[in-house]
Amino acid sequence: MVRVSILYPNKAGARFDFGYYTESHMPMSIRLLGAHEGFRGVTVAEGFSGATPASPAPFIAMCCFDFESVKDFLCAFTPHAEVLQNDIAKYTDIAPIIQFNEVLLNVACGRAPAA
Amino acid sequence: MVRVSILYPNKAGARFDFGYYTESHMPMSIRLLGAHEGFRGVTVAEGFSGATPASPAPFIAMCCFDFESVKDFLCAFTPHAEVLQNDIAKYTDIAPIIQFNEVLLNVACGRAPAA
Numbered sequence: 001m002v003r004v005s006i007l008y009p010n011k012a013g014a015r016f017d018f019g020y021y022t023e024s025h026m027p028m029s030i031r032l033l034g035a036h037e038g039f040r041g042v043t044v045a046e047g048f049s050g051a052t053p054a055s056p057a058p059f060i061a062m063c064c065f066d067f068e069s070v071k072d073f074l075c076a077f078t079p080h081a082e083v084l085q086n087d088i089a090k091y092t093d094i095a096p097i098i099q100f101n102e103v104l105l106n107v108a109c110g111r112a113p114a115a
Numbered sequence: 116m117v118r119v120s121i122l123y124p125n126k127a128g129a130r131f132d133f134g135y136y137t138e139s140h141m142p143m144s145i146r147l148l149g150a151h152e153g154f155r156g157v158t159v160a161e162g163f164s165g166a167t168p169a170s171p172a173p174f175i176a177m178c179c180f181d182f183e184s185v186k187d188f189l190c191a192f193t194p195h196a197e198v199l200q201n202d203i204a205k206y207t208d209i210a211p212i213i214q215f216n217e218v219l220l221n222v223a224c225g226r227a228p229a230a
Contacts, residue, residue, distance in 0.1 A: 003158075003160045003177075005160070005174075005177065007173075018219070022219050022220060026220055030222060034222070039224060040223075040224045041221075041222055041223045041224050042220065042221075042222050043118075043218060043220060043221050043222075044218070044219045044220035044221075045118045045120070045216035045217060045218050045219060046216055046217045046219055047214050047215070047216050048215055048216065048217055049214065049215045050213065050214050050215075051213040051214070057214045057215070057216070058122075058212050058214055059120075059214060062120065062216060064179075097173050098165065098166040099162050099164065099165050099166070099172045099173055099174060100162070100163055100164045100165075100172070101160035101161055101162045101163065101172070101177060102160060102161045102163055103158060103159070103160050104133070104137050104159045104160060104161055105137060105141055105157065105158060105159035106156075106157075106158050106159075107145060107149070107156055107157050107158070108155075108156045109154060109155045109156050
């Protein structure tokens with residue numbers, strides 16, 4: 001499984017509208033990308049601190065899209081790339097850091113890893 | 116739900132032993148932290164490219180620990196902090212970027228978000 005991670009660096013004075021992001025942008029993204037059979041899930045998290053409670057979070061938001069393969073992601077994303085990318089300016093002026101990852105380990109609650 | 120994210124920046128010449136990380140460090144982490152009733156899951160991903168196939172991944176590895184609350188995480192982690200932190204040098208010389216996040220959205224395969 002591959003994970004496409006989209007990280008928004010927490011820059012002083014930057015704009016990030018969580019209302020628009022979670023109520024409009026992400027539902028649209030999930031409607032457009034989630035229809036592909038290779039879609040495996042997505043999470044969105046809002047950074048609230050660094051390693052210590054008083055330190056700022058290095059990233060204001062992190063989004064992870066999981067797909068069965070890179071090919072599946074590209075097949076799902078490419079037809080909607082322009083619409084989705086043009087929508088970013090509506091919630092932030094931060095240029096996200098995007099990367100592709102191979103998921104090596106995925107343990108859900110209560111399930112122990114193989115020894 | 117809170118997510119503790121541990122990101123390892125991809126630095127030239129840095130050391131990262133995925134064998135030790137996935138076969139020793141992470142199983143120990145999961146055994147020690149996963150026993151807590153607030154544990155919700157963990158993922159580990161290996162970055163293989165940036166936004167384009169030819170660009171390097173900004174992070175060589177990303178780990179996300181999910182817990183019901185910060186209190187649950189601290190309760191699970193604190194008794195084992197020294198053991199876990201002392202183990203890091205066995206697989207990498209990279210100082211990880213750690214942050215605490217609130218999980219705003221968590222959609223699994225095939226489950227559509229609320230409209």
